[in-house]
Amino acid sequence: MKLYSYWRSTTSYRIRTALNLKGIAYETVPVDLVAGDQRDDGYAELNPGKGVPTLALDDGTVLTQSMAILGYIDATWPNPQLIPADPLQRAKVMAVADTIALDVHPVNNLRLIGQLKSRFSATPEQATDWMCHWMEQGFSAVEALLPKGDRFAFGDAPNIADICITAQVYNARRWGVDLSIFPNITRIEQLCLENQAFADAHPDNQPDAKV
CATH class of the missing domain: 3.40.30.10 (Glutaredoxin)
Incomplete structure (x- = not known):
C-alpha cells in the first residue's frame, strides 16, 4: 500500500x-x-x-x-473504530469532523491561497489573516459542538473527529492562531500527540519534512 x-x-x-x-x-x-x-x-x-x-x-x-x-x-x-456505528453518535462525530474538513480546510487550501495572491494581489499578511479568520470561525463552532467531560472529542478513545482536529491545529499553530480561547481543542490536540500513532504521523516526522 x-x-x-x-x-x-x-x-x-x-x-x-x-x-x-x-x-x-x-x-x-x-x-x-x-x-x-x-x-x-x-x-x-x-x-x-x-x-x-x-x-x-x-x-x-x-x-x-x-x-x-x-x-x-x-x-x-x-x-x-474511528467512525461510530450508532447513527446518532456518528452524526455528532461527523459534524465536528466535517466542520474541519468541509468548512475550514477548503478555504485554507494551498491552491486557494495561491489564487488570492495571484489573481487578487493579496499580500502574505493578508493571506495569513484570511486563513486565521476561517480557522478561528471553524474552531469556535467545533468548541461549541464538543461534549463536556469527555476525555477525547467523544469518549475515551480518539476517533475521526480527533484526527481532523489535531491535523488542523498543526496548521493553526503554524499560522499563529490564538488557541488560548479554544481550551477543549487544545486539550484534545495535546492528548492526541501523546499517542504514538499521532506523533509518528506528525508533519515534522515525515521523510520529506523540511524543518
Whole structure:
C-alpha cells in the first residue's frame, strides 16, 4: 500500500494517523505541493484532482479525498473504530469532523491561497489573516459542538473527529492562531500527540519534512 502524501498537508496527516492507529503498514511517496509535483502528468493521471492524499492499494485500486479514504479504512479495518456505528453518535462525530474538513480546510487550501495572491494581489499578511479568520470561525463552532467531560472529542478513545482536529491545529499553530480561547481543542490536540500513532504521523516526522 502506498500513500502519496505531502508532509505539511493536513489531509495527508489525517490518513497517516488513521493508518497508524490501526497498525496498517504503508509506504509514503512524497508529493511536493510547493514544487508542483501534483501537476505532473503521471501524478495527475493517478489523482485527477491534483492533490493529496492518494492511497494506492496493493491490488492497484486508487483512492482519493481524505474523508472518503478514512471511511474506507475504517470499514475495512474496523479496530479501533474511528467512525461510530450508532447513527446518532456518528452524526455528532461527523459534524465536528466535517466542520474541519468541509468548512475550514477548503478555504485554507494551498491552491486557494495561491489564487488570492495571484489573481487578487493579496499580500502574505493578508493571506495569513484570511486563513486565521476561517480557522478561528471553524474552531469556535467545533468548541461549541464538543461534549463536556469527555476525555477525547467523544469518549475515551480518539476517533475521526480527533484526527481532523489535531491535523488542523498543526496548521493553526503554524499560522499563529490564538488557541488560548479554544481550551477543549487544545486539550484534545495535546492528548492526541501523546499517542504514538499521532506523533509518528506528525508533519515534522515525515521523510520529506523540511524543518
